[in-house]
Amino acid sequence: MKIAGQNYRTIWPDPNNAKVIKVIDQRHLPHQLVIEDLHNVADFARAIKEMHVRGAGLIGATAGYGMYSAGLHAPADRFQESLKADGDRLIATRPTATNLAWAVQRQLDAVRGVSDAAHGMEILYRTATEIADEDAEFCRRIGEHGLAIIRDLSRKKPGEPVNILTHCNAGWLAFVDYGSATAPIYAAHREGIKVHVWVDETRPWLQGAKLTAWELKEEGVPHTLVADNTGGHLMQHGMVDMVIVGTDRTTRSGDVANKIGTYLKALAAKDNGVPFYVALPSSTFDWTISDGVREIPIEQRGGEEICQVCGLTEDGRNEKVQIAPPGTATANYGFDVTPARFITGLISERGICPASEAGIRELFPEKFI
């Protein structure tokens, strides 16, 4: 997607040095576009853990390239063991995102039994590229499927914009390209359908204010930033036609772990008859579990994200300001689980299905054998 009119992905190999992988260090957005070079597994692990990169698909793609980087530095005589250890190290960085373990496992499966390190490297690079390209392609298809929903809503209010609320950033910055929740929005906008996006700022990390607002601006999609507290009021007053969010882990029964606060918006959507969609490439499914509230581990992050806010001062300096009394105890849960009963539909690369085991089975029968 576009930054200042130029096309970007969120992660790509350095064209001048295939041993280096480039990412957008998203901690500096929206104030500054910083491109970071990742050289080794330590770089990849830090980039994921400290959220230089974040979002379901991008974490997966980064882990894919991270395993390639692990291969580059693996001793030839302990190639498999070294890869396995580095994979575990990557998986340990973020506990909730399922794409992370999925991408690592895909790489380990790809090189299983390969003893020649040079051959292994080829496979790891090819697989990392596949993971990234697939992520982009799946998001593009999600866009096509979701577009149909927006087109239908638009026909019901000719001349008026379709108002779509989203929480956090399930935009192209959370994937390799297009995004999941944003893909249908970008597709509709490109087709000339009037859309307007309510952007939840998404405390504590402010992914909405810092990332979603920025990428919508760069793509020219009309949007309004609101505090996370606002969605219920908007829905009570008919100002939201649909909600689309992403997911970091989805159970086989359709429960969805997404950014903390998603569940509250789903409750409000249900209470006001607003359709609530979750967009996801199938890599976010955790096929092994079905009760999201009980079975999905929820990451807890540091209290400084609650007590301090980073931003730009009037004179253009990055500054961190303390908003709570010093020493205040905090709890910082990164995700919550929205039970399937609140979800109107899942928009996947294979189409739209009900958020239920039966619905998901229709689209992904091979996973239920």
Add this chain to the structure above:
Amino acid sequence: MKIAGQNYRTIWPDPNNAKVIKVIDQRHLPHQLVIEDLHNVADFARAIKEMHVRGAGLIGATAGYGMYSAGLHAPADRFQESLKADGDRLIATRPTATNLAWAVQRQLDAVRGVSDAAHGMEILYRTATEIADEDAEFCRRIGEHGLAIIRDLSRKKPGEPVNILTHCNAGWLAFVDYGSATAPIYAAHREGIKVHVWVDETRPWLQGAKLTAWELKEEGVPHTLVADNTGGHLMQHGMVDMVIVGTDRTTRSGDVANKIGTYLKALAAKDNGVPFYVALPSSTFDWTISDGVREIPIEQRGGEEICQVCGLTEDGRNEKVQIAPPGTATANYGFDVTPARFITGLISERGICPASEAGIRELFPEKFI
């Protein structure tokens, strides 16, 4: 209540000069305790509008003293007209809070027909004092009634703290003393009942992080600060025993307008079987309306509250930082309406009642004649 061990109210006449009213300028909390002198109606209007003072009860008490100040400066030959004009000016500062118009009207009623300005001044001062004292006394009684609920919950989990979630600041800083939502908490804490408070930070203005966390700390009540997005997750996992919030306007049928985001917490409480209480002195009732969502005007505030966050830098300076891309469109609704069907009970100075016309009529029969 206590600040650094010393007892304070939020508003009081200067003991050395009865023409000056003192308030805590809450914009500087939690970092600095600033006492401001209010000299005339312009000072009072600015203090309310720009939120040096805020909160249902305190806005009412400030309006009460503001009318006294209006009287001090009213020309003797146009005493009534001048008071009326200044009252309108005060009422215009905040559209949602019902205590504001209530306090102004109470003062106008008190001096109706009084032509002697000196006599009028006496009445205005006495009435302002009555409004403030009544507010404190009503909050104290709310504490006694609500204490019974906390005591019951505590008996069900001996040795464990009762976990109470609150949104925004309906603490003593929002009233003259004790607070509404916090009064039962302070009463329980004083009685030795173990309590723990989940404090919603309450974006955009951060009343929870800046005020509620601070006043609980000064009173020694255990608490944990969370992003507004967190309450649903906490309730899903049995970490909340009850919710208590305040209200800025309450309909005769029990709908409640409170800080934006309250409705989302009420939805989560309902979905998880957590009791949801609203604490209120009866001055927040608007007896003329019954459909809160349709009839309560919702204040919209400036977008800078969304795009910028104020706090303290590491080297102790107050600084405002920009968190969204420059020029981002925003919507900043100050309140939302929680329909009565989500409310377990209203805790008023006269006792606890169901949030319904029948329930409210039992406690306030004289309002339904």
